[in-house]
Amino acid sequence: MRFAYTVLLYLLVPWMPLYLLWRGRRQPLYRKRWSERFFGHVPARVPRGSIWVHAASVGEVQAAGPFLRELRHRYPGIPLVVTTQTPTGALQLDRQFGDSVHHCYVPFDLPHAVAAFLNRLQPRLAIIVEMELWPNLFHGIHRRRIPLLLVNARLSASTAAGYSRVRRLMEPVLQCPTRIAAQSRDDARRLLELGAPDERLVVAGSLKFDQSVPASTREQGEVLRQQLGANRPTWIAASTREGEEEQVLAAHALVLKTLPETLLILVPRHPDRFDGVADLVQEAGFNLARRSEGGVCPAHVQVYLGDTMGELPLLYAASDIAFVGGSLVPMGAHNLLEPAALGLPVLVGLHTYNFADITRQLVEAGACDQVADANLLADAVIELLENPDRRADMGRAGRGMVEANRGATGFVIDEVKALLESSR
Numbered sequence: 001m002r003f004a005y006t007v008l009l010y011l012l013v014p015w016m017p018l019y020l021l022w023r024g025r026r027q028p029l030y031r032k033r034w035s036e037r038f039f040g041h042v043p044a045r046v047p048r049g050s051i052w053v054h055a056a057s058v059g060e061v062q063a064a065g066p067f068l069r070e071l072r073h074r075y076p077g078i079p080l081v082v083t084t085q086t087p088t089g090a091l092q093l094d095r096q097f098g099d100s101v102h103h104c105y106v107p108f109d110l111p112h113a114v115a116a117f118l119n120r121l122q123p124r125l126a127i128i129v130e131m132e133l134w135p136n137l138f139h140g141i142h143r144r145r146i147p148l149l150l151v152n153a154r155l156s157a158s159t160a161a162g163y164s165r166v167r168r169l170m171e172p173v174l175q176c177p178t179r180i181a182a183q184s185r186d187d188a189r190r191l192l193e194l195g196a197p198d199e200r201l202v203v204a205g206s207l208k209f210d211q212s213v214p215a216s217t218r219e220q221g222e223v224l225r226q227q228l229g230a231n232r233p234t235w236i237a238a239s240t241r242e243g244e245e246e247q248v249l250a251a252h253a254l255v256l257k258t259l260p261e262t263l264l265i266l267v268p269r270h271p272d273r274f275d276g277v278a279d280l281v282q283e284a285g286f287n288l289a290r291r292s293e294g295g296v297c298p299a300h301v302q303v304y305l306g307d308t309m310g311e312l313p314l315l316y317a318a319s320d321i322a323f324v325g326g327s328l329v330p331m332g333a334h335n336l337l338e339p340a341a342l343g344l345p346v347l348v349g350l351h352t353y354n355f356a357d358i359t360r361q362l363v364e365a366g367a368c369d370q371v372a373d374a375n376l377l378a379d380a381v382i383e384l385l386e387n388p389d390r391r392a393d394m395g396r397a398g399r400g401m402v403e404a405n406r407g408a409t410g411f412v413i414d415e416v417k418a419l420l421e422s423s424r
Contacts, residue, residue: 001168002135009110009136013038016108026272029087036105040116046102050079051416052123054106057089059335060129063152065096066210066409072100074413075420081121088271088309095310109134118144125419128177129207131155135169138176147419150180151412152207153187156332156353160190171195179415181408184357202415205408206358208337213313218342221317228263228297228304228318233385236265236315238306239334240325245277247328247374249284249303254378256302259385263297265315267306269325269334274307281305291315316342320391321384323347323377326354333359340367340398345391347371347380361405367398 016038024031035041051071055061061084071080082097083106084090090103107113114136126141127149141148155163163170174180174196181204182188188203228234235255237248245266252264268277274292281288281303289301291308306315316322322339326332327349336355339346346368352359362368371377384391 002139002172005135005169006111027087033105037108038113040107040113042104042117042120046081046104047079048122050081050121050123051075051125051127052081052083052121053127053129054083054132055089055129056084056132057086058092061089061092062211063208064129066212067207067412068097068101070409070413078124081123091309109136111136114140124423125149125416127151133170133173135173138173142176147423148177149415149419150177152183153180153191154183155187155190156356158353160194163194167194178419181412181415186357204411205405207408208335209402209405210409211337211341213341217313217317220314224314224318229299233259233262234265234319235262235321235323235381236267236319237323238267238312238316238325239269240266241269241329241331242273243329244325245280249281249286250374251378251381252303254375255381258382262385263304264302265304265306265319267312267315271309274305278305313338316344319344321345321347321381327351336362336368337402341402343395343399345384345394346398347377361401362398365397365401367394367401
């Protein structure tokens with residue numbers, strides 16, 4: 001099955017440059033460093049014998065942040081190499097860690113590129129964050145007897161159903177990791193059903209619970225809130241996806257009918273959509289200001305576009321209520337724990353399969369409400385803006401739930417220690 005998969009990949013190779021050029025229209029960094037993607041080139045500055053962590057994009061880099069910092073603290077003598085798939089992930093890594101970690105792009109899952117990458121890098125330990133299951137990459141790691149740890153592993157019901165259609169391909173992939181640290185019992189059960197070995201599987205919880213909120217973020221949020229209008233009701237729609245902004249703007253129009261001074265902070269998930277969303281806001285008739293333009297937000301502005309990178313925690317900290325995107329459209333939602341950790345009441349749509357367990361815990365704790373459409377989103381925003389006591393109760397519940405579930409980082413660090421010692 002892996003042979004057929006590989007043949008198909010090579011047939012797609014001629015189209016891959018076109019894909020990168022297309023992505024490079026809005027994100028020019030996609031046009032660079034192709035040798036790393038196509039040929040497994042590793043820059044000369046990247047040392048051999050490292051701990052190698054793969055975190056595909058921004059969300060995975062953010063989730064792995066506390067874990068990466070603990071790795072640097074525990075193993076200062078071992079180089080730390082982090083690969084990403086996206087330039088935005090690379091930029092997020094640079095913002096958090098600068099030159100203290102080494103970065104390169106993970107190669108496409110082509111046997112020649114994978115072999116060149118692993119032969120050059122020769123890591124002591126490979127760690128994959130979340131469910132990046134690449135058949136040729138995992139086979140290459142396993143064949144070289146490199147310990148492989150899959151951390152923060154999650155598998156939604158829909159993704160598991162998709163993988164089950166190609167079980168002959170995926171079951172050997174799940175035999176490769178030395179250890180799999182699943183986020184929840186449901187994730188572990190689905191992994192077992194797909195063929196992961198029971199004796200290699202543990203439930204460690206989510207690394208996302210261990211993300212800390214620096215005091216400076218809250219302080220900077222207060223400063224930004226003054227610029228936006230300290231007394232203005234303010235809600236944020238964060239990490240929104242295509243087809244979702246229209247619903248958010250429709251909800252905001254309804255909110256303005258009841259609370260005309262309300263400000264919406266709108267933060268699209270992907271930077272290449274910033275300009276398109278700005279056009280969408282203006283076409284809908286809203287007065288717009290953009291974060292990238294800086295300065296004070298005038299009172300007549302109704303939508304403040306968060307069109308910068310790495311500032312989502314700051315924008316959350318300047319808000320009264322958080323709606324988390326990717327959930328009014330079937331994208332599975334994004335990280336609900338960031339606003340909960342800041343003590344914000346959380347709203348989310350019904351499409352939360354990427355964070356099903358976390359959503360359930362937040363709802364049960366009284367920290368999160370789910371809404372099905374724009375009308376219900378508007379109703380929930382109005383109700384919370386008019387009820388500061390309920391906002392405070394939900395915020396406290398969310399913070400409490402996050403604090404109660406911390407600890408995955410320590411658990412995974414213990415797994416790292418055991419694998420490094422066993423591989424000596």
